Structures are given as C-alpha cells and as structure tokens.
Amino acid sequence: MAADPSIAAEAEAFFRAAPPLRDRDHIAASLDDFVARHSAGSGGAGGPAGVVCITSGGTTVPLEQRCVRYIDNFSSGQRGAASTEYFLKAGYAVIFIHRRGSKQPYCRFIPEDSFLDLFELGEDSEIQVPQSHSAVVKTSISNYRKAIDEGMLLKLPFTTIFEYLQLLQMVATSMNCLGHRGMFFLAAAVSDFYVPWESMAKHKIQSAVGPLNMQLNQVPKMLFILRKKWAPLAFCVSFKLETDPNILLQKAEMALKKYGMDVVVANELANYKDVVVMVTNSGRMTVSRRSKEEDLEEQLTKLLAKMHAEHASLPKSEDHQTHAN
Amino acid sequence: MAADPSIAAEAEAFFRAAPPLRDRDHIAASLDDFVARHSAGSGGAGGPAGVVCITSGGTTVPLEQRCVRYIDNFSSGQRGAASTEYFLKAGYAVIFIHRRGSKQPYCRFIPEDSFLDLFELGEDSEIQVPQSHSAVVKTSISNYRKAIDEGMLLKLPFTTIFEYLQLLQMVATSMNCLGHRGMFFLAAAVSDFYVPWESMAKHKIQSAVGPLNMQLNQVPKMLFILRKKWAPLAFCVSFKLETDPNILLQKAEMALKKYGMDVVVANELANYKDVVVMVTNSGRMTVSRRSKEEDLEEQLTKLLAKMHAEHASLPKSEDHQTHAN
Numbered sequence: 193m194a195a196d197p198s199i200a201a202e203a204e205a206f207f208r209a210a211p212p213l214r215d216r217d218h219i220a221a222s223l224d225d226f227v228a229r230h231s232a233g234s235g236g237a238g239g240p241a242g243v244v245c246i247t248s249g250g251t252t253v254p255l256e257q258r259c260v261r262y263i264d265n266f267s268s269g270q271r272g273a274a275s276t277e278y279f280l281k282a283g284y285a286v287i288f289i290h291r292r293g294s295k296q297p298y299c300r301f302i303p304e305d306s307f308l309d310l311f312e313l314g315e316d317s318e319i320q321v322p323q324s325h326s327a328v329v330k331t332s333i334s335n336y337r338k339a340i341d342e343g344m345l346l347k348l349p350f351t352t353i354f355e356y357l358q359l360l361q362m363v364a365t366s367m368n369c370l371g372h373r374g375m376f377f378l379a380a381a382v383s384d385f386y387v388p389w390e391s392m393a394k395h396k397i398q399s400a401v402g403p404l405n406m407q408l409n410q411v412p413k414m415l416f417i418l419r420k421k422w423a424p425l426a427f428c429v430s431f432k433l434e435t436d437p438n439i440l441l442q443k444a445e446m447a448l449k450k451y452g453m454d455v456v457v458a459n460e461l462a463n464y465k466d467v468v469v470m471v472t473n474s475g476r477m478t479v480s481r482r483s484k485e486e487d488l489e490e491q492l493t494k495l496l497a498k499m500h501a502e503h504a505s506l507p508k509s510e511d512h513q514t515h516a517n
Numbered sequence: 518m519a520a521d522p523s524i525a526a527e528a529e530a531f532f533r534a535a536p537p538l539r540d541r542d543h544i545a546a547s548l549d550d551f552v553a554r555h556s557a558g559s560g561g562a563g564g565p566a567g568v569v570c571i572t573s574g575g576t577t578v579p580l581e582q583r584c585v586r587y588i589d590n591f592s593s594g595q596r597g598a599a600s601t602e603y604f605l606k607a608g609y610a611v612i613f614i615h616r617r618g619s620k621q622p623y624c625r626f627i628p629e630d631s632f633l634d635l636f637e638l639g640e641d642s643e644i645q646v647p648q649s650h651s652a653v654v655k656t657s658i659s660n661y662r663k664a665i666d667e668g669m670l671l672k673l674p675f676t677t678i679f680e681y682l683q684l685l686q687m688v689a690t691s692m693n694c695l696g697h698r699g700m701f702f703l704a705a706a707v708s709d710f711y712v713p714w715e716s717m718a719k720h721k722i723q724s725a726v727g728p729l730n731m732q733l734n735q736v737p738k739m740l741f742i743l744r745k746k747w748a749p750l751a752f753c754v755s756f757k758l759e760t761d762p763n764i765l766l767q768k769a770e771m772a773l774k775k776y777g778m779d780v781v782v783a784n785e786l787a788n789y790k791d792v793v794v795m796v797t798n799s800g801r802m803t804v805s806r807r808s809k810e811e812d813l814e815e816q817l818t819k820l821l822a823k824m825h826a827e828h829a830s831l832p833k834s835e836d837h838q839t840h841a842n
Contacts, residue, residue, distance in 0.1 A: 252589070255588070256760070258760040258786055258787075260590060260591050260706070260758065260760065260786065261588060261589070261590055261591070261708075262588070262589050262591065263580070263586060263587070263588050263589070264577065264586070264587050264588070264589045265585060265586055266585050266586070266587065293618050296632075296633070298633055299632055299633060302632070307621075307624060307627070307632055308621070308623055308624060308657065308658060308661040308662075311658045312658065312662060313655060313658055313659055313662070317655055318643070319644050319645075319646060319654070319655065319658065320644075321644060329644070330638060330642055330644065332633065333633060333636045333637065333638055333644065334638055336633040337633075337637060337638070381585070383586075394760075395759070395760045395761040396758075396759055396760045396761070396786075405730070405731070405732055406730070406731050406733075407730055408730075408731075433585065433721075434720070434721055435581070435583035435585065435719075435720045435721045436720040436721070461583055461585065461721075462583075
C-alpha cells in the first residue's frame with residue numbers, strides 16, 4: 193500500500209472547504225478525556241478489551257447551503273446500535289458516532305414513532321409499562337444507565353457527510369495513542385458523492401420550470417487516510433453493502449486490498465440482518481443468524497473481538513502494514 | 518380556477534407508475550372507520566370541531582429501486598406534531614400523516630436520541646423519571662393515551678414521495694364526505710422533483726469513476742388536484758417555506774391563487790419557530806410567538822380553527838370555488 197499523494201491532497205481540500213464542526217472544542221475535550229481514561233488497559237486476558245469506534249447510520253449530502261434538500265444514504269443504524277450493545281457487553285469502551293435520529297443502543301426494541309405506546313399511568317399517576325414489555329424496558333434502562341455511569345459509552349451525533357468525516361478524523365487521531373488496542377467498526381453508510389460547499393446553491397433551489405440537473409463530486413476515499421495516517425495500528429473493519437449479489441464479494445475484496453482493512457463485512461440489502469460474509473486476508477467466513485430471536489451482531493462482534501485480540505498481541509512487524517500489501 | 522387536463526393527466530401517470538402502497542387495504546379500512554366515526558358532528562358550537570388531516574415531515578425521493586440513496590427534504594416535523602396536539606385540544610379529530618422518525622405529538626420535549634436518559638430504575642426496579650422531567654413526561658403519557666383511547670388520533674406513516682401522495686389521495690377522498698367540516702393542514706415538506714420509478718436504477722449506483730449526473734422530473738402539482746377533485750369543499754391550509762425572504766410572500770400569494778388554498782402559511786427557514794405570515798384572500802396576518810415558552814402553533818391553530826368554523830358555516834355558493842377565482 194504505497195502512499196497516494198493525490199488522495200491525501202483531495203482529503204485536505206475536502207476538509208479545508210467543509211463548514212466547520214459546531215462544538216468542536218467541546219467534542220475534542222470529551223473525546224480526549226474518554227480515550228485517556230481507557231488508554232491504560234493492557235489488552236490482556238484480565239484487562240479491558242480495548243476501545244472501539246462504531247460508526248452508524250447514513251450521512252447526508254446537502255444540496256443547498258441553507259439546507260432544505262439533501263441526498264441521504266439509507267441506513268436504519270440497526271447494525272451499529274446492536275453491535276454497540278454487544279461490544280459493551282464484551283468489555284469494550286465504545287465511541288458511537290451515529291446519525292441523529294438513527295437507531296440507538298438499548299432502544300432497538302421500541303416500535304418506530306411509538307415510544308409513548310410503551311407507557312401508561314397507574315392509579316397514583318406512577319409510570320407503568322404493560323406486562324408484555326416490562327422486562328425488556330427495565331433491562332434496557334438498566335444496561336444503558338450502567339454504560340453511561342461507568343463511562344464506557346460516548347455518543348457523538350452527525351447529520352452531514354462534512355460532520356461525519358470531521359468527527360471520524362478527530363476520533364481516529366485521538367485513538368491513535370491506543371495503537372493496536374483501538375478498533376474501527378465502520379458500519380455507517382457514507383455518501384460516495386457530494387456537492388462542494390463553495391459551489392452549493394445558497395438558497396433553496398426553485399422548482400420553476402422543467403427538470404433539475406445536478407452534478408456531484410466524488411468524496412475522497414477517507415478509509416485510505418484513516419488506515420495510512422490517522423490510526424495506522426488500529427484493527428479496521430469496514431462494511432460493503434450492495435443490492436446486486438453478483439458484484440458484492442468482488443467489491444469487498446477490492447476494498448480489503450485497496451484500503452488495507454483487516455476485515456470487510458459484505459452484506460446485501462435484501463438479507464443483511466440474516467447473513468454476512470467476513471472477508472479477510474486469510475479467507476472468507478459466512479456468519480448466519482441461527483434463529484429469529486438472535487441478533488447476527490452477537491456472533492459478528494464475538495468473532496471480531498477474537499480477531500482483534502490476536503491483532504493486538506502480534507509483534508509489531510506482523511501488523512496490518514505487512515498483510516495489507 | 519379552470520380545470521387543467523394536463524395536471525390531471527400528469528397526476529394519473531404519477532400514480533400509475535408509483536410502486537403500490539404496502540398495507541393499502543388495512544390503511545383504507547382504518548381510515549374509513551375513523552372518518553365514519555367523526556362524520557356525524559354538526560360543526561356547531563357544542564358539536565365536534567371537525568376532522569383535520571395534518572401532514573408532517575419531509576418526503577424522500579428514491580434514486581434507486583432497491584433504495585440505498587435518496588433525496589430528502591429537511592423537516593423535523595415539529596410544526597405538524599405541535600399542531601396535532603393543539604387541534605386535539607380544540608376538539609378536532611386528527612389524521613396525522615407523518616414521515617417515519619419525524620417528531621411525534623406529545624414527544625416533542627424528548628432530547629434527540631436520548632429517550633433512555635429520561636428514565637432510571639428505583640430500588641424495587643420500578644421505572645422512575647427524574648423530578649425535573651416528571652411532570653412533563655406524565656402529562657404527555659396521559660394526553661397521548663387519552664387521544665388514542667378516545668379514537669381522536671389516527672397516525673399514518675410515510676417515507677417516500679410515492680407513499681406520501683398515495684396516502685394523501687386516500688385520506689382526501691375519504692374525507693370528502695365531511696364537506697366543509699374537513700380541514701387540510703399541509704405542513705409536510707414535499708419534494709418538487711422525483712425520479713420516475715420505471716426510469717430508476719435497479720441497483721445501487723456505482724461510484725466508479727468521476728462525477729455523478731442526475732436528471733429529476735417535476736412532481737405533479739397535487740395541491741391543485743386535492744382542491745379540485747379529491748376534497749373540493751374542505752378548508753385547505755398549505756405551507757410555503759423559503760430561505761430567501763425576498764421571494765417568500767410573493768410565492769405564498771402565487772400558491773394561494775394557483776391552487777385555490779384558503780390560507781397559505783409563509784415561513785422562513787431562519788425563524789419559522791418564531792414568526793409566520795398567514796396569507797389569505799382577505800389579506801395578510803403576521804403571527805408571532807410571544808415568549809420562548811409558548812409554541813407558535815398554539816396561536817396559529819386557534820386562528821385557523823376560527824377561520825375554519827366560519828368556512829363551515831358559509832352557504833354553499835360562498836365556498837372556496839368562488840373566492841379562489
């Protein structure tokens with residue numbers, strides 16, 4: 193994997209032209225604090241498992257500076273939210289970079305838009321949950337409070353591709369000090385195309401007469417920069433989603449090689465909840481859900497944690513830089 | 518307002534080519550039942566206030582048939598959710614056509630993505646709400662349960678422009694039997710452009726090489742069909758959102774005339790929570806929020822309910838068909 197100055201230059205240009213992230217200083221402070229608290233672990237059998245950055249949900253591409261319209265990438269955030277729960281259970285500290293409004297850890301069971309349907313008031317105005325949901329709601333509140341109170345979960349929201357990539361850069365450079373103990377689990381659906389901020393319409397595009405024509409630029413391949421510059425020692429897992437099964441595995445292999453990922457998880461839109469293929473340098477492994485009651489993410493995160501532990505115990509010369517070539 | 522055969526033909530072509538609505542029969546049944554239960558009201562001082570169809574949130578335009586990418590219209594759904602609460606309070610039955618995941622009535626106070634932050638478990642594992650939020654959460658649960666249990670609220674979700682327009686057509690034709698007692702409060706942010714289903718990419722668009730070019734068609738002007746064909750006697754309120762204040766009122770006046778609306782509510786993205794202008798055939802009226810604690814929708818819905826009552830008591834010859842010309 194040779195350095196590619198053109199990708200680096202494109203990435204720099206992208207960040208230079210992006211609208212600055214709001215609350216950047218505040219985010220940086222809580223991030224550095226979080227990473228520092230979890231940097232002491234040994235990664236050994238008894239010590240903490242490590243820190244995983246999970247990205248989740250889709251990014252938007254604004255079409256207007258005062259944004260009324262945007263292009264969006266479909267992703268419920270189910271994969272990222274479920275995986276956050278299982279990585280926390282396995283002892284990981286989790287930085288959850290998520291799309292605003294996407295699925296959240298410990299809330300996945302809630303029927304969409306019907307949060308209030310879960311509750312009723314008792315005779316003394318106390319809040320009650322119908323018997324049918326009582327156990328799951330209580331377990332969720334308890335697990336969530338534990339993760340927050342013990343400082344194991346940091347949630348960072350994004351909406352646009354500009355916010356997402358700036359957050360990813362901040363988290364990755366901050367996690368660099370963790371070396372092999374860091375993991376990236378890049379499940380967010382990131383836009384391939386965008387409209388550069390400076391060339392964007394300032395006001396709402398008028399429907400006026402006739403069809404609308406748009407030209408979109410390619411988003412720089414940031415996975416490459418993440419691996420090469422921001423966090424070169426981390427264990428990197430990216431996701432490939434396609435609707436056409438005929439090109440899926442081939443595209444996953446390409447991503448593995450091109451970006452030096454440790455694992456590319458290939459999934460198809462039609463059945464991503466039931467089966468995925470983990471593509472690595474040592475081969476492919478199919479992971480299937482064994483029953484409707486089981487989350488695929490339970491197996492997936494277990495396998496990844498195991499591979500990450502092996503990665504973290506490798507001597508330096510054996511790290512990804514070798515097997516990515 | 519003369520009939521325009523070309524708009525009607527465009528609308529027909531749009532519906533013919535749209536992917537069919539899922540659960541259409543089930544939705545039709547609950548809709549007809551809801552309207553029938555509320556059709557008996559007199560509209561007089563003591564009787565029910567009427568039925569209002571509120572549309573809320575933004576529509577998406579899929580760019581691929583197996584949808585990974587789509588264009589979206591920004592709208593939190595705040596306006597529609599708040600107005601639903603106030604119309605219910607005023608005695609209206611409400612059909613709430615809303616974007617999945619947008620703001621819901623009685624849930625507006627919840628910090629985004631932090632529903633679980635509202636709750637904790639007591640010593641006996643009972644669900645508690647911190648003192649600071651207790652009153653508001655309890656009032657919300659109580660008001661929501663009342664609306665549902667008394668059959669005053671019907672929630673119908675959509676995501677795409679195809680789903681939205683099919684739902685609107687079903688609701689409008691079903692509400693036609695209510696005559697003047699029906700109201701439409703069209704706050705949804707509806708796409709002006711779309712990709713016709715049959716010309717849409719079947720699979721995910723590949724990022725391959727170079728920029729992406731897209732051509733989008735105009736969505737037929739359904740407000741015109743709503744007014745002319747689906748529910749000609751209803752009281753119709755539409756919304757106009759612009760980012761450029763210089764063209765806002767002019768565009769609102771145009772919509773009033775062109776589509777025969779009774780009211781067009783003009784709002785600017787920069788301050789839509791603080792001030793709107795109601796544009797009608799008898800002039801303009803500015804509605805401003807009097808304090809940070811007040812919802813603008815409280816005043817807005819009161820004024821509209823008053824105008825609707827006047828509309829409902831008009832003799833037939835005085836209906837919109839006259840003043841829309």
